[in-house]
Amino acid sequence: MQPIRLGLVGYGKIAQDQHVPAIQANPAFQLVAVATQGQPCAGVENFRSLGELLENGPQVDAIAFCTPPQGRFALVQQALAAGKHVLVEKPPCATLGEAMALVEQVREQGVSGLFAWHSRYAPGIEAARDWLASRTLHSVQIDWKEDVRKWHPGQAWIWQPGGLGVFDPGINALSIATHLLALPLFVESAELRVPDNCQSPIAASIKMADARHLDVRAEFDFDHGHDELWSIEIRCAEGVLRLDNGGALLSIDGVRQAVSEEGEYAAVYRHFQQLVNDKASDMDLQPLRLVADSFFVGSRMAVEPFYD
Numbered sequence: 001m002q003p004i005r006l007g008l009v010g011y012g013k014i015a016q017d018q019h020v021p022a023i024q025a026n027p028a029f030q031l032v033a034v035a036t037q038g039q040p041c042a043g044v045e046n047f048r049s050l051g052e053l054l055e056n057g058p059q060v061d062a063i064a065f066c067t068p069p070q071g072r073f074a075l076v077q078q079a080l081a082a083g084k085h086v087l088v089e090k091p092p093c094a095t096l097g098e099a100m101a102l103v104e105q106v107r108e109q110g111v112s113g114l115f116a117w118h119s120r121y122a123p124g125i126e127a128a129r130d131w132l133a134s135r136t137l138h139s140v141q142i143d144w145k146e147d148v149r150k151w152h153p154g155q156a157w158i159w160q161p162g163g164l165g166v167f168d169p170g171i172n173a174l175s176i177a178t179h180l181l182a183l184p185l186f187v188e189s190a191e192l193r194v195p196d197n198c199q200s201p202i203a204a205s206i207k208m209a210d211a212r213h214l215d216v217r218a219e220f221d222f223d224h225g226h227d228e229l230w231s232i233e234i235r236c237a238e239g240v241l242r243l244d245n246g247g248a249l250l251s252i253d254g255v256r257q258a259v260s261e262e263g264e265y266a267a268v269y270r271h272f273q274q275l276v277n278d279k280a281s282d283m284d285l286q287p288l289r290l291v292a293d294s295f296f297v298g299s300r301m302a303v304e305p306f307y308d
């Protein structure tokens with residue numbers, strides 16, 4: 001079977017760290033061209049814009065988008081208009097309205113679309129979901145705390161409107177929670193701590209619930225230094241489930257559980273391959289809706305300026 005000829009837009013940190021290695025490790029894909037405004041990608045044809053790639057570049061079947069969320073909507077629309085399948089990094093767009101429009105446009109074009117909530121593919125997630133399916137949940141505590149200087153060095157876009165600030169990693173925790181929990185979540189209250197020189201929060205506390213009043217709390221911190229923490233603890237009548245290291249580790253009542261050996265991005269691209277083969281799509285809006293609702297109801301607290 002011919003490999004899926006892939007173009008990639010935005011050869012930045014995550015494309016270099018995760019996407020290109022995952023693509024190169026999967027024989028179902030062939031990376032044939034990159035469009036980027038930064039350093040070029042070795043071994044493939046490089047272009048300065050998606051338009052130039054589509055017009056003058058090699059034939060592609062699909063495009064992976066690794067640009068910042070601001071401006072991504074127009075880029076994905078360009079690919080859809082050219083009949084390409086699309087894999088879109090999280091968050092899918094800078095606004096909920098744009099993401100909703102992409103869902104509709106993918107359906108209208110009859111191509112495959114994936115909103116790549118990469119944390120949903122962490123090794124412990126499916127085993128956690130299976131265990132929780134028959135349990136009685138009492139509460140959920142999310143602690144997602146990392147060092148923005150490590151993961152987004154020099155990336156001004158993350159602090160600008162549409163860049164989400166701490167919700168850029170925090171949305172990963174919300175993507176896991178919305179995948180594990182049976183009912184939709186509602187944001188009851190949020191406190192957004194915004195540096196004086198930024199447009200998006202550096203920390204946030206969020207209180208959520210589902211229709212059965214499950215108590216879900218999240219603490220996000222983007223300036224957490226070296227002792228980073230990506231954990232979700234779910235207290236049930238039958239015991240305590242805990243995901244650590246972003247979902248890579250799973251324990252139940254303190255006992256470490258067997259998890260998948262496949263990495264997040266290998267699983268993301270295997271899922272995308274399956275969607276293309278099945279002429280299907282997977283474009284969940286729930287994580288982005290929770291972020292939007294946190295901004296709607298969130299109280300703002302000004303904090304000291306942030307300097308990279």
Ligand SMILES: NC(=O)C1=CN([C@@H]2O[C@H](COP(=O)(O)OP(=O)(O)OC[C@H]3O[C@@H](n4cnc5c(N)ncnc54)[C@H](O)[C@@H]3O)[C@@H](O)[C@H]2O)C=CC1
Binds near residue numbers: 152
């Ligand atoms: N940095 C990280 O650890 C992770 C980032 N992500 C997500 O991946 C996305 C990108 O993040 P990073 O790679 O960290 O950002 P980055 O700033 O390192 O890379 C963005 C790249 O897009 C390029 N670009 C921007 N506009 C473009 C355009 N119109 N046409 C072509 N290229 C364009 C830039 O030149 C840059 O190379 C974000 O949505 C982020 O949430 C996901 C997982 C982890």
Ligand SMILES: O=C1O[C@@H]([C@H](O)CO)[C@H](O)[C@H]1O
Binds near residue numbers: 146152169230
């Ligand atoms: O999606 C993302 O993951 C984090 C980091 O790479 C791991 O937690 C990053 O801040 C965010 O863009």
